[in-house]
Amino acid sequence: MESGFFKWLWRYNAFAIAGAATVTIVVLGLIAFELYQDATRDVYVSNVVNTDTEDQTLIETYTYGRLQVVDNDNGPALVAPLYTEQSYSLIRNSKSTSRNTVNYKMIWRDGRQEWLFKDFSQLIVDENRARRPINGDEKQMQVVAVFLTVVPMDTNDDQRLSGRDKKQLYVTTADYQEKKLLLEDIQGIEFVENWGEDVVLVKAEIDKDFRLFEYQISDGSWSKLTTLTDH
Numbered sequence: 458m459e460s461g462f463f464k465w466l467w468r469y470n471a472f473a474i475a476g477a478a479t480v481t482i483v484v485l486g487l488i489a490f491e492l493y494q495d496a497t498r499d500v501y502v503s504n505v506v507n508t509d510t511e512d513q514t515l516i517e518t519y520t521y522g523r524l525q526v527v528d529n530d531n532g533p534a535l536v537a538p539l540y541t542e543q544s545y546s547l548i549r550n551s552k553s554t555s556r557n558t559v560n561y562k563m564i565w566r567d568g569r570q571e572w573l574f575k576d577f578s579q580l581i582v583d584e585n586r587a588r589r590p591i592n593g594d595e596k597q598m599q600v601v602a603v604f605l606t607v608v609p610m611d612t613n614d615d616q617r618l619s620g621r622d623k624k625q626l627y628v629t630t631a632d633y634q635e636k637k638l639l640l641e642d643i644q645g646i647e648f649v650e651n652w653g654e655d656v657v658l659v660k661a662e663i664d665k666d667f668r669l670f671e672y673q674i675s676d677g678s679w680s681k682l683t684t685l686t687d688h
Contacts, residue, residue, distance in 0.1 A: 514546035
């Protein structure tokens with residue numbers, strides 16, 4: 458009896474071990490399959506521009522975004538953002554980027570057209586519009602200034618324009634004219650906020666410090682307020 462019982466127990470253990478091994482193999486196979494899919498899945502991103510001139514797989518197209526009507530001294534005008542869309546191959550998959558703003562075009566009623574920047578070599582990663590009056594009705598509020606955070610070049614040598622590069626901050630009038638450089642070599646803009654009817658407060662990261670600036674809408678003056686410290 459004992460001999461038969463132990464034979465049965467050994468067989469049961471053998472089947473149990475084989476079953477557990479099979480389950481383990483299946484689970485590991487599923488994990489490996491998921492990892493393979495993740496590694497080979499096509500990647501879609503925005504605010505990234507490939508600048509590798511030797512990348513033979515790079516396909517790039519340009520398209521206009523939605524037209525905006527803006528007020529101009531000579532009457533209403535149109536502003537159209539220009540997007541670049543790219544696709545290129547990586548080692549195991551492909552990567553696509555879309556709606557990367559690289560410029561703005563102004564169009565006047567008399568047919569004149571003008572670019573905000575001279576070429577398409579920069580990446581505009583953020584846009585903030587200051588509207589006045591602050592506490593007015595939504596229909597009464599008008600754009601009085603536009604703040605643009607711009608990546609002008611590949612500063613970290615990864616052959617990409619992205620948020621990891623150093624940036625510049627520009628301000629323009631509501632009709633995207635009179636472009637003025639406010640800051641350069643910055644890590645990022647934390648916020649652009651109203652600070653009174655005539656003042657816009659800007660918090661920027663520069664050399665790992667956070668600094669506060671103010672922009673006077675009425676005369677376009679720009680000044681530093683303070684550097685924020687942790688003590």
